Amino acid sequence: MVIKEKLKISDEETVEQIRENPYLQYFIGNKVYSDKPPFASSTMVYFRLRLTADILKGINAMIVERAEREKREAAAKNCKHEKDDEQPKDPSKNSGTLLMDATCIPEDIRYPHDVALLDEARCKTETIIDMMFKTSKHAGSKPRTYRKKARKEFLRFIKNKKRNTRDFRKALKQQVQYVSRNLRTIEKQAQDNGLGMLSRKQCHDLLVVSEVVRQQKEMLENNTRSIPGKAHEYLEAACTVHHAGESEGHV
Secondary structure, eight states, X not given: OHHHXXXXXXXXXXXXXXXXXXXXXXXXXXXXXXXSOSSOTHHHHHHHHTOOXXXXXXXXXXXXXXXXXXXXXXXXXXXXXXXXXXXXXXXXXXXXXXXOOTTOOOTTOOOOOHHHHHHHHHHHHHHHHHHHHHTOSSOOOOOOOOHHHHHHHHHHHHHOTTOOHHHHHHHHHHHHHXXXXXXXXXXXXXXXXXXXXXXXXXXXXXXXXHHHHHHHHHHHHHTOSOOTTOOHHHHHHHHTSOGGGGGSOBO
16 A cells, blocks of 8 residues: 555556565565565455544544654754754854755656656556446457557666667657557547546546657657657656546546
8 A cells, every 4th residue: 555655556556566576575575576466456455445434533643643743843853953053153063964966856756758658658548448348338358458568568678778769769659559559449439438437537638648649659750859849747747646536526
């Protein structure tokens, strides 16, 4: 649950991230790395059902108590600093912190990478396809999304430390094809069943993903790395919104 909330991803993606990442496996208590899923994604659903109203009230009380304690400690620390400032300082002693590297940035700020954003867009379209198939009125085989193959190709590109322009264009073209295929599948299902089962946010994400795919195709055709009105920053914000917000209304 901590991993899911920190990364702001779905239950299925949480299991996949733990399977791929040895650090996350160590975090949940594994002693050795394993390429197998640690548990089924449905396990998280049953685990959340165990969190009763009384348990949630207790957790909220602990959070409030900790926040108040930290507030009191911060106030006491500020008082101590004010008293220290009133005392004459020794000019022979150094104080403060000097940052020598001007290129340092917080590590949680991620550069908007085209291939990574397309991978997130692909995951979102796959989630929408799964939801539309479950609520479909017409029985039949589930549309193919090649999600495992697409994920392997994306990870192969990301892990390659010596990638060149050709590798970048190849990975970009692959992800564009996967996302375009998913969008065509969603359009076909929408013609049969409509979009009533999707939330307002998911419909909004579809518009953003469609625009990003259009721009990426245009850049690939023109062999350029920029385009006016690029929607990457918008997709970055859309792809990192908490999944709990997806239930705030349906269209």
